[in-house]
Amino acid sequence: MNGYITLGIIALLFVAMYVYSYGTVYMETLKEKRDKRKLHEHKEAMLRLKMRKQRQREEKYQKIYNRSQEIQKRIKEVERDRVLITQKLKDNVALELMKNKLQGATQQQTG
Numbered sequence: 185m186n187g188y189i190t191l192g193i194i195a196l197l198f199v200a201m202y203v204y205s206y207g208t209v210y211m212e213t214l215k216e217k218r219d220k221r222k223l224h225e226h227k228e229a230m231l232r233l234k235m236r237k238q239r240q241r242e243e244k245y246q247k248i249y250n251r252s253q254e255i256q257k258r259i260k261e262v263e264r265d266r267v268l269i270t271q272k273l274k275d276n277v278a279l280e281l282m283k284n285k286l287q288g289a290t291q292q293q294t295g
């Protein structure tokens with residue numbers, strides 16, 4: 185009977201050594217997996233941050249570009265209006281000159 189108890193204690197000792205030796209390896213493996221997962225999550229977070237900032241830059245650029253296009257369009261409209269006003273002014277001056285010539289000619293004929 186004492187032999188079985190001794191054999192059981194020795195077997196228990198070997199099982200404890202086995203669990204202790206592979207337990208630390210298992211814990212180290214779990215720690216490495218956890219560290220890898222944290223690193224992966226950190227990289228994903230940084231990638232999401234980069235993408236968000238890139239999207240914000242693109243939106244800002246698009247707003248600036250649209251505003252620039254609006255300004256260019258307005259400049260063209262103002263230039264076109266200026267040309268039309270200048271043309272009208274020239275036409276009015278020419279018309280006034282013709283009227284003056286006609287009045288001058290009619291006054292000379294009557295006078």
